[in-house]
Amino acid sequence: MKTPLTPGQIGPKYWRSLDELAGTAEFQQWVAREFPSGASELLDPVSRRKFVKLMSASFLLAGLGATGCRRPVEKIHPFARMPEDYVHGQAQYFATAMPARRGAIPLVVKSSDGRPTKIEGNSDHPDSNGSADAAAQAAVLSLYDPDRATRYARNGEICTRAAALDGLTALAATLGSGEGAAFLLEQSSSPSRARMQQAVGARFPKARWHVYEPVDLDMPRTAATMAYGKPVAPYYNLDKAQTILALDCDFIGSEQNATVNIARFAQGRGLASKEDAMSRLYAVESLYTLTGMNADHRLRVAPGMIVPVVARLALNIMGDKADGKLAALSRPAEAHDEWILPCVKDLKATGGKSLVMGGYRLPLPAHLLVLAMNEALGAKDQTIEFHAVPEAVEEDISALAKDLHAGKVQTLVILGGNPAYNAPADLGWASAQAKAKTVVRLGYHEDETSWNPSLQGVTQWDLPAAHFLESWGDARTANGTLSPIQPLIEPMFDGLTELEVLAILAGAEKTKPYDITRETFRAIGGPSENDWRKYLHDGYLAGSASEPASAQYKAELLPPILALVKEPASAPGPEKLEVVFHRDSKMDDGRHNNNGWLQELPDPVTKLTWDNAILVSPKTAREMGLAPREQKQDQTQRFYDQVVEIQLGPRTVRGAIWVQPGMADYTVGLALGYGRERTGRIGRNAGYNAGKIRTSEGMNYASGATLKKTGETFQLSTTQSHWNMEGRAPVREGNLEDFRKQPDFAGKMTLERPPVVAPLYPNPLDRMKTKALHQWGMAIDLNKCVGCSACMVACQSENNIPIVGKEMVGKSREMHWIRIDRYYAGIGPEPEAEPQAALQPMLCQHCEAAPCENVCPVNATSHDDEGLNVMTYNRCVGTRYCSNNCPYKVRRFNFFDYNRRPLDNLYQSPLDPRDRSGGKWELLRWWENPDRGNRPEDEWQMARLVHNPDVSVRMRGVMEKCTFCLQRIEQAKIAQKVKARASNHIRLSEKEGTIPKTACQQACPAQAIAFGDVSDPESTVSKWKAQPRNYTALDFLNTKPRLTYLAKIRNPNPEMPDYKRHQEPYSYDQFKETIGRAAIEEAEPAGKGAR
């Protein structure tokens, strides 16, 4: 081949690369510029300005803690110059927030070498106690979701980001006044978004705005806005409430702002001594929810009966002020007077210290009644406050669908959400969307709403959305506190935020989300640069919480609205079932569908993983001839549950049945968020889509459904198969009056302990104890724990715990180091109908005389001198003897290489020549790159980013368990040693705030976990352990755990019917029968009810 010559060139030529040899124009340019990107910009006067601008912006940021958010664009591995305040191997923490419908969860995110690895609540934030719910903590896994949307596409064809943005700009130019343009958004509390909406609205005044949330938690706000005549939202001070009545309101689980609710509720449940007051919780509900499980009294009614019960309660509370219509409405609930009247009496007795809460599923009239009751009780401004909120002006999705069908919408912009999956079934969304000419869709996943080939004649732009950990933004928490959303990492796939898209459409000058957010802050928090920095650093703007609004209740509104309420339909029966569509505790409305941590997190009530099920009560199941699950339960861990078909109107859905104790009879509970047709590797094949039979008329409740057996079976995977404590009292519970009478009853609920004789082999720990600086211990208050499972995700995230997949969970091989045991106890002829539930977090107890240690043949598990039972993963050969000898069964074994193998392919041997991931025989590929395992490259590259670098990733064949977050303890010790310098002050102390928090403790909204130094009598954990409620699980084994529990106390009302039937917690009877003696002194004969 002849080399092209430049003119005048003679003699031998030495070429530097093949490009030069080819003499391409790009190469010529590259040589000219010498430094490929950026540097030659300096030659250009205009770009120099830009450079100076950029520099000043980065100097500005350099002064903040936020430096780490914005790394240089170039990906350099070693730092040529170490960024200020960066210490290699030391994580940095940044405040941000996770947007959540009309609120936000304030967060602090750990960044390890530039990767966000752990999400925690922001304890400095005025509307947080430092906890975060399971979904917020699991969001970090979604960031590294290998199936997230990564490409810009036009009608499914990949285009560049620039082309897409140009397309967007061009589109905006054609919109004119906005006639025929419609926006579909999700709920938001962001002032920046409101501002951008205004900007877009200013450019396109005729554009229509719609907001859709498949699970709309806004009803209390709508009702309050109506009742008080101005936009306000209720805010519950549960800590101040003595008597709480939750009306189909799962404020612990599925309602708005649950973490704060739990925190405040738990404060009212704490009992430091027997003199302390404790709140009492009444719940009325159809499903069995976490709130119902934590309630002292629970009324189980079908959904159709809830409004009459609310009316009856209102009637009795408001007395003569009540409207005549109310009496008529409440008549069907007369049957429940036995329950309602003492409840009302109790509420009235505590007056302003009472609180009535209505759940988002209740219809508007019921909510107005709830507000009226709170008014009548005097709860307003005491236990319930109303905060001014921005008015919701957008229309709903039904209007949009109508417009689309009518051909009135040419341009549809969908920012977030997934209407094709979760819009009401009667809207026919898929065909509606196809009626628009142009669709712009910003989505985090390529899902049902993304372009699909069957859409004819539509131009659809699919834009990848940035994760909130990659975006600038802002949000307000429930009490109105402004909180920043700041990125911890560059958008990994160049995704956009909705602010950016709106700004482009508005034709704004500044479209960078940072600029938009900064601008918004200037308007709210003032121009000061210092304030902005403080805002970013703290994660909130001090004093931005909205004041409780002084709103006047409009009582006159109630009668006309009540007049509109239809008489409830006839009672449900086997041929006429009522349906409750509920927000899933993990998937929400389906948005977390591809998140493995959440999929594998057991539902706090059913303990199901990876699927939703059709929940029915035991009685309903029996009457409909559905095999009681218990028959299978004894025989195998795998449940082959019957598949049934639910028909509602013309629509049907199929799903596996799950017999749920405590459910209302003739009611089916359908969890949303599953059964996705187009989703990632994790969410595929998980559950059924309840949305198929959900219409805009019955988004929450529906009646008249029928259930048909199909003869098929389906395997559901659950993490707990035995629900009965069998009298062994792992959870020891008593009533408040028993506790007052005999505070140390819990210690007596056990077998006789063997007398301690001189030990044959003295415990070496006893000798070490005197020398060690600390002695670690933990206590868990079962009275505060509500079972929300946030700790499980916290632990999973902190300790690199793999997910194992549905099949493995079905084989009880899940890896969670902390689990929440859930037990039911019931009495009477139908014990499963109205059970009492007891919850217990179970993790390694760090026994001083640990049974696991002396049986390990290779010394892989041993004790350190600070009382921790430690595990040496590298030493473990996997005899599994330790697990067998652990009476608490808290050790978890890596049966497969979960980290390095695709979960649907665990059983395939790498020796199998058919195994050719990446086109090569697995063994060969492994030989060349032993790291990756046989996961697909994209999955592996993403999955490993989420790992905590301070904790090792375990391979197969290794036993693992809770370490009390040893890595955190060690970090705290090192930090203290650095601080101590020459002094000998290296002991961590709670007084100085140097004791680390374990991940579960940190995440616990209820603050039910105390961890610390038990050798320090002043530490919280020591004080908890000194309480009379303190007990040790399985204490008769003399394993001397460092983890103890504080007994659960129930606070029943002696006038309630269930108390009259039975005076002790139900599980107590079984304990007495099993152990053969009483633990609580009996003044009068114990309950008469047969067990």
Next chain:
Amino acid sequence: MAEADPRPIGTSLPGFQAAPLVVHAPPVELEREPLVAHGRGIGWLSDTIAGVAEGKPAAWWKICFGISFTMMLVCFGCVLYLMSTGVGVWGLNHPIMWGYAIVNFVWWIGIGHAGTLISAILFLLRQKWRTSINRAAEAMTIFAVMCAGVFPLIHIGRIWLGWWLFPIPNSNGIWPQFRSPLMWDVFAVSTYFTVSVLFWYMGLIPDLAVMRDRARTRIRKIGYGLFALGWTGSNRHWSNYEKAYLILAGLSTPLVLSVHSIVSLDFSVSQLPGWHTTIFPPYFVAGAVYSGFGMVLTLLVPLRRMLKLEDIITVRHVELMCKVTLLTGSIVGYAYAMEFFIAWYSGNPYEKYLFIHNRAADPYIIGPLMGIKAAPYWWAYWTMIICNVVVPQLFWFKKVRTCMIVVFVLSILVNIGMWFERFVIVVTSLSREFIPSNWGYYSPSPVDILQFLGTFGLFFTFFLLFLRYVPLIAIAEVKGVTPQADPHHPLGGAKTGGHH
């Protein structure tokens, strides 16, 4: 043999006058059946026993070997699959972390008990009938221990680190943990295996010499010659041999008791209801001997027929083995009853729950009577009880003991029962222990089952090879218990008999 002095003892003393000593023959009803029937001569014994290992293999041997070898390959295949993929290919779960592997381990080790018991303890007790069966039983022991040894090795997660269980000085400076019963297992089993092999080989030397002397091809001559260690049958050889044999028997005797006692400590040292039991060591030893004799019967009853060894392994031998089985089976039955009694007598509700709710409560009689749900493992428990408590009681009847087909079938039931005993102990105890939330259920995976069947392949491959190449009955010892070997016996001495 030297010609005996024709004069009666003492008659050579001068002046001694006495009536000649008359030894009366015992009455017929007291006479024991001879250990070798039909007065077979010494030459016949050599020919018959050595003949098994000579000549062309029989058709049944070839078929059996083919099947066994294939199954052995399956076993190795399973091991390879397990090693490359993970312990998850088995049916184990949380909380049942030990399943088939440990059940099979304990079962095979138990089977390995009969050989050494027969060769050592019965030798010390001068039970001459052992001679016809000890060689095969010892071989069975060795192969059974090999099968057993497969499981603890492969059942650990990171198999390549198995050597950490041995106290080998290494650069990590970490020793195994001597408080762990698994550690004791390592020593107990390896010692047992070593001594068993030595003992077996010791006893083989004279017979290997016989094989060498009878060999017709050079290869066989060299092969057997190497292993015969230059045995010539001189008096000095015999004298040393007898001493060494006695010493090894003495060494082996405590091992018979220790191995299974220590294996049982794997369980009783832990604190699980159902495992934490002081009765385990003797109960395990009795069970082991019981299953070992079961297996010897299973092997020898058809073999004596197929190899036409009915005159050497006589009905009397089979009967005697049945009696040992009856004795040990009854001890096992007693142990079961004792376990139950203690579970009730201790007043520990956890123990009580395990025995009743998890094992004994069947869905037909006990469960409904007590008003409780069927125990998840009732079928395993009652299989065990029937096979280990009821079946051996049939051996009270001479008719049963002497009917070979019945003995064969019952011996298989004995082995099934003992397998289930280990299953019941290992699995049912783990499946429902202290805290109800983590109760579970165990079902084996196909790999578990193939692995177990595969060890039969391993066992029978070795056993069939043993039949082909080694005299399966101790020729020298059997000759020693024939009437011909007894100079005082009417048939004894050089009066009649063969050419040896």
